[in-house]
Amino acid sequence: MTGARHARAAGAFVHEGLFYHDREGLLAGTVPFITDGLAAGEPVLVAMPGANLRLVRDAVGPTDAVRWADMSEAGRNPGRIIPWVLQAFIDQHAGRRARIIGEPIWAGRSDTEYPACAQHEALINMAFAGREATILCPYDVARLDADVLADAYATHPILVDDAGRRPSAHYAPADVVARYNKPLASPTEPVSALVYEVDTLSAVRRFVAGHGAAVGLDEDRLADLQIAVTELATNSVAHAGGTGVLRVWRTAEHLVCEIRDDGWLADPLAGRLTPAANGIGGRGLVIVQALCDLVRVHTTATGTTVRMYVRHPA
Template identity: 85%
Template sequence: MTPGPNGAADAFVHEGLFYRDPDELLAGTVPFVTGGLTAGEPVLVAMPGANLGLVRDAVGDADGVRWADMGEAGRNPGRIIPWVLQAFIDRHAGRRVRIIGEPIWAGRSDTEYPACAQHEALINMAFAGREATILCPYDVAGLDDDVLADAYATHPVLVDDAGRRPSPAYAPADVVARYNLPLPAPAEPVAALAYRFETLPAVRAFVAGHGQVAGLDEDRVDDLQIAVTELATNSVAHAGGGGVLRVWRTAEHLVCEIRDDGWLADPLAGRLTPAADGVGGRGLVIVQALCDLVRVHSTAAGTTVRLHMRRPG
């Protein structure tokens, strides 16, 4: 079992690795991978393409390592916990696993980043008590100081060229709350549709029409219809009987936004897949899987969920 920051054995360990260049990245990741293999622990390496290639070339072909391009698997940060990390941990139930996950890199947009920071904070809650060590690399040279400050707050253990130590700034709940902010108003023209139970079929047609105009292919239109219908149906059943759907286009995305009177009080809502025999709790997880970005603002006064689907080109 991996020792904790004080030398004690911890079931779940979440470390932030801070590197300045490729050499420091490899110095922090390759021994982590090879140490896991020596210990007989399954290893997942999920990093954006260039870094993934560096580590894979350094490790070489090795049984027991799964490689994933985080730029694809984690392009929606809300997809990473259920569909990347939890999926790997559950696949190896009863065994300790090691994971390298790099969800934040210099190419992440300002729109994506709040979901990334919340993701890193929620890992601690999602996997408490699980037999796993997750190491998250951070590019000190390429990321802003406020991003690094959030990393200190979301990782209980810090690793750099000075060694391994507890983070004095660890406060993941503060990060979750700090990014639970009203979403910025769109700069583009907005089309809106109020819906209730009897008008749910109109929601699918509304979304399909805007998806086609935005240039989404048929499969992506279908995905967006499923995601929006999941949210709208949840509004009808649990959030006052209805809500408002708004749609607009940016240069990169078709954006669909659902507003209703419900409250997602659990910050892990949509971030963990329910047990196979579980009832309910699947809607938001499905939404995270289907969309390229999901942003959420939720308080006792109501909830806004904003879905982004990349437009071709």
């Protein structure tokens, strides 16, 4: 693994995939990245799942100049990472080049979560085009599937591994976004459904409250879920033909709420960026991403399904 230098041209956004095989390879790729950033006076954020975060933090040593975040918490919902982790840090240091390590995909991610993870990595390129930032995304070659690594080649314009640093010959982020925008698998669990329109929006909150209480959600999480579902149901009424269908079911880990309507999320970054400072528009889906443990979306010109997951007490 090389400690390759990373582009810092003004206005040049850099997004790199770091492919490591073991602990030594991870440290060889991340520690120089951090120390180079500190030497250049750049603000540095390291967001990795707990074990890797501790490993890198111990190798860097005591410093108040690096912000550390456990990605298994901050990025538990992949749709939360761009607005509430990456964009928040970059915006906080406007006028300076930010340097970030973000590891959103690790061996413990579930098959249900992974499509949102892959889309996240693809959308980073669109979200931060022209921004003063360098983002390095580590991938554990020894533990991740070949399909995951192939997606990483497609979502990162620059690859870093034992052979050095080079452009990706397979870079095609839009293809990844499209590939994972597919119909969501039908639940195998019993489903409760509610059709709503403008005169019955109040029933949505009661419907969610009943199901949330039944699985033991505490008051705060139940309120979060009610806000998320109501945001989407209100959008259906206002922008998607005036009606929609809410379906709810319970899995072993989550209470799942799904909104279906006739709307179309034409912008792939919908819900993936924090709203503009003027507060006009764009808040609904980003609020949903912030409040839920996972959000899956399938959208076409003929309709949209948004599936929201909230963990319940086992």
